[in-house]
Ligand SMILES: Nc1ncnc2c1ncn2[C@@H]1O[C@H](COP(=O)(O)OP(=O)(O)OP(=O)(O)O)[C@@H](O)[C@H]1O
């Protein structure tokens with residue numbers, strides 16, 4: 001099991017990276033009135049057949065070869081469902097995949113959101129050939145990081161440059177802090 | 185709310201600098217396993233610590249990259265170091281606190297930190 005939702009997100013986004021997505025959209029959306037936290041990860045990677053989609057939530061399904069079982073999706077699904085929330089995957093071969101987990105915010109079984117800044121920072125700086133759009137929203141407040149904008153300003157995708165990398169981390173930390181006191 | 189404005193100033197300072205992190209064959213590669221088991225065992229802060237350490241020391245021919253499953257779950261987080269001469273070292277159960285030592289001793293000075301390697305772990 002993961003100890004933070006942000007670690008599940010990092011892990012499930014790695015599936016999108018492996019699916020050779022060129023755009024990965026991640027959103028973390030808290031609604032304190034509805035008492036829900038919705039996490040969506042959408043990619044335009046290779047997608048899955050209906051058969052595959054049916055199988056992915058089963059921990060014995062994986063297409064990789066080094067271990068016989070896939071754990072990423074089952075962990076993510078379980079983390080949402082134990083809070084009384086829900087989970088779904090929609091996918092189409094050649095089009096892409098949307099994975100959505102809904103958590104009941106106030107459930108004592110809900111894991112902390114954890115360090116979303118570190119999750120997004122490592123995805124963005126380690127996969128500079130992929131574009132990311134990340135949105136964090138709590139009630140009416142939100143912010144977005146769109147790496148296409150960063151690339152346009154910089155004229156490059158050199159996110160490993162120390163200054164750029166530092167800027168991305170500061171941007172994430174500061175804006176997460178301003179958007180919300182969402183019970184971590 | 186922090187905006188992207190500052191990035192313009194960074195871009196201006198970067199002008200003229202070449203991107204030294206392009207793939208090159210004499211580079212040292214630090215590879216962090218980021219499959220589910222790696223992430224669950226604590227690979228994310230380890231990856232961050234390596235990136236930060238390499239950036240802080242402006243090590244120009246060192247690349248920090250991630251990979252999927254390395255196939256040795258019980259030893260996660262796993263970090264493999266590939267030197268330009270083809271030498272490979274596998275560090276196991278890596279924690280962020282070990283990162284400075286691995287960078288300073290192994291990456292910079294060339295001395296493998298034997299106590300953190302898989303061989304040492306199997307003996308212990
Ligand atoms: N976004 C996606 N696009 C295409 N295929 C996917 C996607 N997400 C999951 N899959 C498929 O579902 C399988 C199971 O995913 P899951 O994350 O549960 O396990 P895994 O990635 O195989 O292993 P790990 O336990 O390291 O995560 C993957 O091997 C892959 O074939």
Ligand code: FES
Pocket residue numbers: 066067217219221222252253254255256257258260
């Ligand atoms: S599944 Fe554990 S090392 Fe790959």
Ligand SMILES: [Mg+2]
Pocket residue numbers: 011012014015070071072073220
């Ligand atoms: Mg996975």
